Amino acid sequence: MTLSKAPYGTWKSPITADALVQKSISLTDVLVDAVTRVVYHIEKRPSEGGRAVIVDTVAGADVIGAGWNATTRVQEYGGGSALVHDGVVFFSHAPDGRVYRTQAGKEPKAVTPAGVPFRYADFDVHPVHKHILVAVLEDHTNDTPSTVLTRLSIINTLTQSLTTVVEGADFYAAPKFSPDGSCIAYQEWNHPDMPWQRSAVHVATIFIPDDGSSTGITLGDDVPLAWDDKEVSVAFPRWLNSDTLIFMCDHSGFQNPWVYSMSSKKRSLLLAPLGEDFNLPANKLGASYYDVLDEDTILFSAFTSGKSVLYHYNIPLKTLTPVENSFVTMSSIRALDPTTIVCVAGSSKEPNGVVRLTLSDTSASPVKTRAEVLKSSMVSLPFPDGVISQPIPLTLQEDGKPLYVIFYPPTNPDYEGSDSPTEKPPCIVNAHGGPTYMADQSLEWTKQYFTSRGWAWLDVNYAGSCGYGRRYIDRLNGQWGIADVSDCAVAATRLAASPHSLVDATRTAIRGGSAGGYTTLAALCAYPDAFAAGTSLYGISDLIKLTEDTHKFESKYMDKLLGGTYEEIPHVYAERSPVNNAEKIRVPLLILQGLDDKVVPPAQAAIIIEKIRSQGGHVEDIQFEGEGHGWVKADTIKTALEAERRFYEKVFKIV
Known part of the structure; x- marks a missing residue:
């Protein structure tokens, strides 16, 4: 085949604007039902005015119908707009800001009160009282930057009632109940800092009445995980078990994983600091750059030379082993089982997608994997080989x-x-x-x-x-x-x-x-x-x-x-x-x-x-x-x- 020569900028390209908007979507999050292990994702569809739709990934079925938009405007950038637990989907609906619940084949029903200018995001469900959610609530009753209020609120999805459990800071994020429901962890920060500049993670005991009512919910002992003498970002808490919390901290100069247990002080999870960031700045809520596979294993992503890498961390052995990975970006990392994660991942040659990554040999270094794309952000790739410029x-x-x-x-x-x-x-x-x-x-x-x-x-x-x-x-x-x-x-x-x-x-x-x-x-x-x-x-x-x-x-x-x-x-x-x-x-x-x-x-x-x-x-x-x-x-x-x-x-x- 004879190749053409033509002035730069005049080449004829098959990559047209029409092809891009007709065949592509934006994948914003991956969700895993903690009980059924069904995988869902959220996709924004330009062809439907940018509507965000929750989809059963493997079945390829929309969970919410036309007219529903699973988007939140908390902090304007949003994120953390949905949660799935035991077949029940909870989501923020952009037009009215309320939270709704639905199940396959059912019309969504509101679980938060009407007529109030509230926005909700970053949900977690209580492990014992399944009708109880905790969420970041943004109150726009006085809608100016200095008067908008943010707090952590308990949502009783049976009564549509709200109970404030934490307030006073300018911002909150990432509330997480411990596996036994006795504690809650969350991130907070205050102006003029951004969460990646100076922030703290708090661990507090929480009391919920035995009957699961939201009346009488209180927080007890509170332990702040922070470095008061330095501008340190502490973020992305996740429970390893009911006694132990994993979180990220840039005390070393890079965002590295740390651990805190109720019976001991906070400490670095790594034997020595690693000059790589294990997360990016949280400009949106609900991000996840790692997850717990089981009580002995965590899968981390990190960033080096401008792209993602993966690590398998063995807790008893305290070993951090590289994981085979063909993707350059990985986000929304969610554990599916002790050897499998799902995430949104992209390479420099293929459009990003919802990917299932299975660890096939954890004894090797790097750990061997198998990757399967469950959903691509492009319906098809109608372009010839060799048309994609490589970074x-x-x-x-x-x-x-x-x-x-x-x-x-x-x-x-x-x-x-x-x-x-x-x-x-x-x-x-x-x-x-x-x-x-x-x-x-x-x-x-x-x-x-x-x-x-x-x-x-x-x-x-x-x-x-x-x-x-x-x-x-x-x-x-x-x-x-x-x-x-x-x-x-x-x-x-x-x-x-x-x-x-x-x-x-x-x-x-x-x-x-x-x-x-x-x-x-x-x-x-x-x-x-x-x-x-x-x-x-x-x-x-x-x-x-x-x-x-x-x-x-x-x-x-x-x-x-x-x-x-x-x-x-x-x-x-x-x-x-x-x-x-x-x-x-x-x-x-x-x-x-x-x-x-x-x-x-x-x-x-x-x-x-x-x-x-x-x-x-x-x-x-x-x-x-x-x-x-x-x-x-x-x-x-x-x-x-x-x-x-x-x-x-x-x-x-x-x-």
Whole structure:
């Protein structure tokens, strides 16, 4: 077969926006019924307006019908929206925020009261009194960031009554009853910290009357697992047995597993700290990066070199053994039996899916496994072999410090390059959101949409990105809008120059969503010659205004990212707000914004659009009705993707 040559960016690609929205779904969680061991998952369907549906994974049957949406807006980012126990499904329903219960073939019935502005997430069922749930409750009676209240509440699903068991902190997460029901563990933290900056896990005794009534439920002795002298994150509690709790802590500089028993003090589970993070920041509720297989065994995931690895931990022997694993990302890890887990996993070549992973030989090192995909996020993979660009992780050095990036070269089996031997590909530099999150190496179709057309793609895990230890995250403290911006500009420049010479420096665009949108706007202001175009997806333009109208969860996030409150350092907030530097943006800009966004409100887009246009700059914008912080509807996903491509083609005169 003779391969074609054509200018980069003009290659014909089978990866169309239509194919992506028609054939793909988003897998958000995996659930295992603790009694029946049936596996369920939650999938968001763009073709149904982004509705989240609970599905019996093996049977392939929807548990909830049309009109039901198993989504929660606790902390706006949600997560932990459902629980299954002994065939009964409990879930938060997005339109009214109430919790419902259902069983196969039955219409859901509400188990929380009507007419109150409450949101619920992160459920656990009491092991003795099965009608008792504990949940994170978010009270929006006074709906401003400073007046929204969060607490742990007991839900009596028989009487629709609520009983507060823990309150007073700004946030709670991960409530877990002990196996005998005598104790409860949970995470809490307070402003201005985020849960990955400073938080504590508490272990408390709990008393529930013998008749299972919610009247008289009380908490007794409470033990906080925290390091008061250090900013340490303590998170992700899970009971090994009724006496012993496993949790994560970054006391060593990396998120490693620790253990606490009622009869002894907390201690590291590992014989020596490991320089790998065993979990990512909890920006959503309900995440699970490990699970207990039996009282002697735990299966952990960890992150190293920007991808997931697995470990088998033998508790009596205190041995941590690598596990054979072909996936680069693994989340929602749930134990199915003593040798099997299910999870959401993805590779760099196949779309992510619900995967059943069986340990076939635990005596080997690495432990041998068998993997079976139970549900793929894509109905089929209608694309030819060789069309998927593979990630190339690179570590650049800047001022003696590492900078982690992932490069995706133009890839299409029908083309062998440009018809001009001196042409380098145009490049899209992507700044991830968070900002303390990360770009991983799993297959992501937006990247492939561009690389299959002859574009290069560069993910920048700038200072502040997770997965590389606490010190790397903390490099962004006081430096947001500086370190992240500089890293993106440096990465783009380095990839275009010798010895790499991988991209065309004159045809490089920067783009990003949310905090990545802020980095994009700030980079166009601070480095006006580094990029030839930019796209901000629901990005931040005015840091001062954001302190007034963002949601509770992140309303104090900037205190550390910028080095103080607005009242303490108003000049920093003003200087680092792109809207106040918009005259420096000399290249074309595309802004995409959801009109229902509560995290980065639409006003953030409107004010910088107006500022740029008033100064004669080039800015295009599309605003989407019914969309919040990120796209969920098929039409929006298609329109946004195609608009971004056409924008770059116009700017770079690619025809």
